[in-house]
Amino acid sequence: MIDLSEQALSVVEIHATAWGLPTSAERVAKRVCSTMDEISNFYDAMLPHMEEILDYLNQFSLDTIPDNVKPIAWTALAMCEVDNPVRWKSVTLSSGFDVLGMVPKSSFYDSSFVA
Amino acid sequence: MNIATNVSLPAQGSDALGIEKLPTDFYVCENHYRSELENVFSKCWLMVGRETDLAKSGDFFTYKIDALSVSIIVVRGKDGIIRAFRNACTHRGTKIVTEERGRLRGGMICPYHGWAFGLDGDLLNVPDEETFGCLDKDNEGLHTVSLDKWGGFIFINLDPHPQWSLKEYLAPLGEDLIKYVGDEQWTWSFGWKSRVKSNWKSPVDAQVEGYHITYGHRRTISRNVTAETTRPYINPGSIGVPGGHHLFRPEKLGEQTPIGLLAARYGATSLYAEPEKEFAANNFDQLAFSQHPRWILDGYLLFPNTVLFVQKGQLFIQRTLPLSPHECLWEVDFYHSEKPQKFGEKFNHEQGRIQIRDVLSEDLKIVEGIQENYRSGAIKEMNLSRQEVIIRAYYHSIRQFVEEGSSR
Ligand code: FES
Ligand SMILES: [Fe+2]
Numbered sequence: 001m002i003d004l005s006e007q008a009l010s011v012v013e014i015h016a017t018a019w020g021l022p023t024s025a026e027r028v029a030k031r032v033c034s035t036m037d038e039i040s041n042f043y044d045a046m047l048p049h050m051e052e053i054l055d056y057l058n059q060f061s062l063d064t065i066p067d068n069v070k071p072i073a074w075t076a077l078a079m080c081e082v083d084n085p086v087r088w089k090s091v092t093l094s095s096g097f098d099v100l101g102m103v104p105k106s107s108f109y110d111s112s113f114v115a
Numbered sequence: 116m117n118i119a120t121n122v123s124l125p126a127q128g129s130d131a132l133g134i135e136k137l138p139t140d141f142y143v144c145e146n147h148y149r150s151e152l153e154n155v156f157s158k159c160w161l162m163v164g165r166e167t168d169l170a171k172s173g174d175f176f177t178y179k180i181d182a183l184s185v186s187i188i189v190v191r192g193k194d195g196i197i198r199a200f201r202n203a204c205t206h207r208g209t210k211i212v213t214e215e216r217g218r219l220r221g222g223m224i225c226p227y228h229g230w231a232f233g234l235d236g237d238l239l240n241v242p243d244e245e246t247f248g249c250l251d252k253d254n255e256g257l258h259t260v261s262l263d264k265w266g267g268f269i270f271i272n273l274d275p276h277p278q279w280s281l282k283e284y285l286a287p288l289g290e291d292l293i294k295y296v297g298d299e300q301w302t303w304s305f306g307w308k309s310r311v312k313s314n315w316k317s318p319v320d321a322q323v324e325g326y327h328i329t330y331g332h333r334r335t336i337s338r339n340v341t342a343e344t345t346r347p348y349i350n351p352g353s354i355g356v357p358g359g360h361h362l363f364r365p366e367k368l369g370e371q372t373p374i375g376l377l378a379a380r381y382g383a384t385s386l387y388a389e390p391e392k393e394f395a396a397n398n399f400d401q402l403a404f405s406q407h408p409r410w411i412l413d414g415y416l417l418f419p420n421t422v423l424f425v426q427k428g429q430l431f432i433q434r435t436l437p438l439s440p441h442e443c444l445w446e447v448d449f450y451h452s453e454k455p456q457k458f459g460e461k462f463n464h465e466q467g468r469i470q471i472r473d474v475l476s477e478d479l480k481i482v483e484g485i486q487e488n489y490r491s492g493a494i495k496e497m498n499l500s501r502q503e504v505i506i507r508a509y510y511h512s513i514r515q516f517v518e519e520g521s522s523r
Pocket of ligand 2: 321331332478
């Protein structure tokens with residue numbers, strides 16, 4: 001087991017408080033309510049360490065990632081959420097439907113709405 | 116089938132169904148809408164679930180079409196047979212189950228007065244039966260709904276005597292696809308639902324033509340899929356599958372983001388990047404074009420409300436249901452052949468799903484705007500290119516049902 005370098009660890013730790021959220025739904029909500037500056041800061045700080053972070057996390061089997069490591073995994077996943085905003089230079093797309101209106105389903109059969 | 120790497124792509128659509136403009140009133144007209152409910156949704160096969168989700172006897176799920184106030188129970192019986200019933204007690208009409216899925220022990224008991232039905236729908240027990248003047252229990256079973264299966268998916272038909280068997284209906288999809296899609300490897304992995312302020316057909320339109328990709332998705336997907344690399348075709352004479360398309364990557368990929376490239380190392384959920392690791396998928400190699408180095412996916416319109424996208428290791432299904440002429444319930448669901456084992460694979464899934472979500476969000480925004488312009492009467496006719504030929508085929512199928520319905 002190779003540990004994360006101190007640099008990488010300190011960067012993730014700084015950003016895990018804000019971005020290390022357990023579910024996709026929480027991460028998209030976080031993205032949508034962030035400013036472009038917050039998103040860019042997060043992205044720019046994390047990007048140089050992403051390869052290392054993924055290599056580190058890949059040492060575990062997905063089901064047994066230890067609890068104290070999980071926030072690192074969630075923070076890495078949040079990078080997927082901010083990838084497009086960084087490219088667009090915009091938190092959301094004016095040409096897009098409200099992504100929060102696309103509600104995650106719990107199964108194929110989870111079709112109903114509380115209007 | 117082995118397709119050489121330099122094989123030319125199929126034609127970019129056709130004019131076979133004519134070139135005239137089509138009216139837009141069938142997206143907004145109340146009468147037309149009611150006729151669709153009566154003649155399309157009440158006569159066609161609709162995808163409602165997956166066989167493997169009903170693994171054990173007593174496993175059930177429900178399916179609702181709110182616009183028709185229809186609620187259906189689909190349940191596996193003790194004999195292993197999957198059946199569909201109206202979710203309606205024959206005593207006085209109470210809904211028997213209220214959950215969207217679950218497991219019934221032994222049978223179904225109506226929550227109002229306790230009539231008990233077997234998993235095969237038979238009425239087994241009536242409390243205080245002697246107080247009913249005349250009750251023929253043998254004729255008071257739950258009302259059966261037509262059900263059949265294709266490629267592991269369960270379809271229902273509200274018509275007690277469907278005009279076509281499901282096999283005939285989906286015949287253009289072919290045996291190889293049944294084998295691929297029907298394999299037990301597929302597990303549901305995620306999905307979204309939304310209420311969209313458009314006619315139920317418009318999100319279908321958006322998934323069956325590639326003409327809009329180049330411009331409409333210029334901020335998302337068009338770096339790797341374009342109008343030019345989408346190849347639509349129609350199935351003349353088929354009601355169930357009016358058409359489909361093949362999607363290829365362009366010869367030269369557009370610019371990738373570092374995150375996209377990183378995700379591509381671990382899997383193939385994203386359409387953005389050429390994956391470095393592919394999913395293992397049974398029965399894949401037989402599919403037409405699967406060996407083409409630039410092939411991404413095949414899409415099929417399953418009339419009337421479903422679009423099925425087939426990829427290596429990933430299935431993606433969009434379904435819509437009408438709520439009014441101007442609003443629909445929209446759902447997408449993803450199935451995967453492999454469960455992520457390592458974080459990298461989860462990262463790949465997450466990246467792929469977010470990219471697809473953002474692409475779909477562009478489609479949904481567009482169709483809501485279209486609805487307003489049809490509704491206001493600003494646009495009474497639409498122009499369709501050869502690349503949008505499936506929309507023409509779709510229109511003709513809808514018309515056929517509505518006209519047959521009105522002449523009955
Ligand atoms: S309505 Fe079902 S038992 Fe009375
Ligand atoms: Fe689209």
